[in-house]
Amino acid sequence: MSSIAQKKGFGATLWDYLTTVDHKKIAVMYLIAGGLFFVIGGIEAMLIRIQLAKPDNDFVSAGLFNEIITMHGTTMIFLAAMPLLFAFMNAVMPLQIGARDVAFPFLNSLGFWLFLFGGVFLNLSWFMGGAPDAGWTSYASLSLASPGHGIDFYAIGLQIAGAGTYIAGINFLVTIINMRAPGMTYMRMPLMTWTTFVASALILFAFPPLTIGLFFLILDRMFGGNFFDHTMGGNTIIWEHLFWIFGHPEVYILILPAFGIFSEIFAIFARKRLFGYSSMVFATVLIGFLGFMVWAHHMFTVGLGPTANAIFAVATMAIAVPTGMKIFNWLLTIWGGSIKVTTPMLYALGFIPSFVAGGVTGVMQGAAPLDYQLHDSYFIVAHFHYVIVGGVVLAILAALHLWWPLMFNQMLSETLGKWTFWFFFIGFHLTFFIQHFLGLMGMPRRVFTFGANQGWDLFNLISSIGAIFMAIGVVILVVNIIITVVKNVPVGNDPWGDGRTLEWAIPQPVPFYNFKQTPLVRGLDTFWIEKQEGNKEGMTYAEPISDIHMPNNSFVPFVMTLGLFIAGFGALYNGEKDWAVPVLVLGLAITFASMAVRSIKDDHGYHIHKEDLMNEKGGK
Amino acid sequence: MSHDAQVYVKSDTEFNYIKQKRKQDMRGQITTFAIMIFLTLIAFAAVAADFSKYLIAPVILLLAAVQVVLQLYYFMHAKEKNHNVAMFFLIFGAFLAFVFILTFLTIIWWG
Numbered sequence: 001m002s003s004i005a006q007k008k009g010f011g012a013t014l015w016d017y018l019t020t021v022d023h024k025k026i027a028v029m030y031l032i033a034g035g036l037f038f039v040i041g042g043i044e045a046m047l048i049r050i051q052l053a054k055p056d057n058d059f060v061s062a063g064l065f066n067e068i069i070t071m072h073g074t075t076m077i078f079l080a081a082m083p084l085l086f087a088f089m090n091a092v093m094p095l096q097i098g099a100r101d102v103a104f105p106f107l108n109s110l111g112f113w114l115f116l117f118g119g120v121f122l123n124l125s126w127f128m129g130g131a132p133d134a135g136w137t138s139y140a141s142l143s144l145a146s147p148g149h150g151i152d153f154y155a156i157g158l159q160i161a162g163a164g165t166y167i168a169g170i171n172f173l174v175t176i177i178n179m180r181a182p183g184m185t186y187m188r189m190p191l192m193t194w195t196t197f198v199a200s201a202l203i204l205f206a207f208p209p210l211t212i213g214l215f216f217l218i219l220d221r222m223f224g225g226n227f228f229d230h231t232m233g234g235n236t237i238i239w240e241h242l243f244w245i246f247g248h249p250e251v252y253i254l255i256l257p258a259f260g261i262f263s264e265i266f267a268i269f270a271r272k273r274l275f276g277y278s279s280m281v282f283a284t285v286l287i288g289f290l291g292f293m294v295w296a297h298h299m300f301t302v303g304l305g306p307t308a309n310a311i312f313a314v315a316t317m318a319i320a321v322p323t324g325m326k327i328f329n330w331l332l333t334i335w336g337g338s339i340k341v342t343t344p345m346l347y348a349l350g351f352i353p354s355f356v357a358g359g360v361t362g363v364m365q366g367a368a369p370l371d372y373q374l375h376d377s378y379f380i381v382a383h384f385h386y387v388i389v390g391g392v393v394l395a396i397l398a399a400l401h402l403w404w405p406l407m408f409n410q411m412l413s414e415t416l417g418k419w420t421f422w423f424f425f426i427g428f429h430l431t432f433f434i435q436h437f438l439g440l441m442g443m444p445r446r447v448f449t450f451g452a453n454q455g456w457d458l459f460n461l462i463s464s465i466g467a468i469f470m471a472i473g474v475v476i477l478v479v480n481i482i483i484t485v486v487k488n489v490p491v492g493n494d495p496w497g498d499g500r501t502l503e504w505a506i507p508q509p510v511p512f513y514n515f516k517q518t519p520l521v522r523g524l525d526t527f528w529i530e531k532q533e534g535n536k537e538g539m540t541y542a543e544p545i546s547d548i549h550m551p552n553n554s555f556v557p558f559v560m561t562l563g564l565f566i567a568g569f570g571a572l573y574n575g576e577k578d579w580a581v582p583v584l585v586l587g588l589a590i591t592f593a594s595m596a597v598r599s600i601k602d603d604h605g606y607h608i609h610k611e612d613l614m615n616e617k618g619g620k
Numbered sequence: 621m622s623h624d625a626q627v628y629v630k631s632d633t634e635f636n637y638i639k640q641k642r643k644q645d646m647r648g649q650i651t652t653f654a655i656m657i658f659l660t661l662i663a664f665a666a667v668a669a670d671f672s673k674y675l676i677a678p679v680i681l682l683l684a685a686v687q688v689v690l691q692l693y694y695f696m697h698a699k700e701k702n703h704n705v706a707m708f709f710l711i712f713g714a715f716l717a718f719v720f721i722l723t724f725l726t727i728i729w730w731g
Contacts, residue, residue, distance in 0.1 A: 201709070204713075205712070205713055209720070238724075241724065241728065245720060304727045308723075
């Protein structure tokens, strides 16, 4: 690494991003890749709503419709929502706890490339004989019967992407446990950091069941296994259990960081300390724990028996208690605050009623007898879109506006931001509120069309119009981003003026080593305390300026992942093409060889020297 | 190494204390290793001696449980300080695994 700043060409920049281990650059890559998949998933959603806009429509065929709904769900959950949240976790969490990077920068890069290659693998199914078509849950009784290679793409693609998620989760856990700055005790961590911590713990425990389930599915479909085939002594219900043991914590992996984002926003723009900080932490941990105890509520109608249904129903409803605590804490944070209704705050204010509506319908479904009526109807579709769009997507959009200045030293336009919000928010309620009633009127989910005489025409049309509103909102957002990037007006640190946590105290653009000196944390809302005491620098330092140890960039994660990507095609065509097994072996050989290179070659990183840090350029 | 890092020189007492402690640790590890080999021998012997399988299965499982604990405490350093978080995650993971297996047994296979 040179200590002289240079203007880099396109090739050099590309190479820099391909090899980077810097959490801030990896965050940008997560944001771009996640954003791309969000758009792809959104286009799939639009196709669904076009198909359902009028009765007896033949815009897409029934088979293609199944592929579209499957890919919409899978893409949005695994390739859009989670990576976008990882983008903000990566960008913000190390800065909030006063760390120079995550604990394992190499693994951070590996996690990103695994996610990206897994996502690309999954989406290649569109061009290679058809996408998966058994729903995002891919229940074994459907997926084993599915012809073609769609489900194989699903199983292998998610296996690769899932490994990336798992690595990222472990990395965040170790970072938060080990790399907090002096004085940053657990009970002084900002809520975004806390929710990242708990969500990562959920990843740690929830992804292994998915991995096992997917391996069983891969073995059943490609290597002659019979785990889910009841005629051979298997059991199709096992997939459902394994999937939901993962799947329920998964929705909390999504919503907890969203809670963290909104907790930050409420405190910043109500310009008050977060109300009930310790109860917020407690509620976060409790939701994380209970998230593991309720998975069978997705399976009430499987026939688990009244005892099992009753146990899981009660456990499910218990989750409403810590969630309610959070809602009241947010309301009391706003209460009496000096509120600034900025774009992020607008999203946060819109989030509360939307998410409460989704939560209430969730408790309704938690009642097992009622769930027998609601199961597999549009009521369910309305419910999970209310929690995921009304919770997670609003949080991601809010975080995008809130932390854009932190990540890029530019401010997204507030005017366009508010236009995005109103289009998206109104469109969201228009699309999904009415679907509750479609469900109660008997419309089943995942149907590719409906008859004109069933009385569902008008409501479906309204729902489709709402989807157009949401699309307009997203288009305005994209325009906003393009305008902002082209204008490129630097805004400096703390552009909102009311930043409370450490990330806003760092000078902009954030130096690649984050902190010239590790900060000393003297309480919750570190930066706020320093500002109140008139500290112009925004930080109290815990150490004198000294050499900083940095990791070297590495191309190995990319190659390692490429090997798995190639091996995936080998596994996919096993027993069908002659080249399948050699390709499988070749891919795995590339992966293991790059692992060997990583293990054998010593890479001690490098030091930024004190003298370079002290001169004007700050070590660049 | 960073060139202005402080070099910490241990006092004699400290040096001897650490030496003593390392010696004890090493003794502990070797003893544990011997015990584990012995437990494994018992397990093999029980099978070789052709006892009733209702005796062998529980005995082997019990020995396995003891081995796991020894492994964690002596070789994975769970007994040392600052391993609380790692232990918490381990125990919580074991608890979840127990819950999952229990439900699988009760509502898939027995029920």
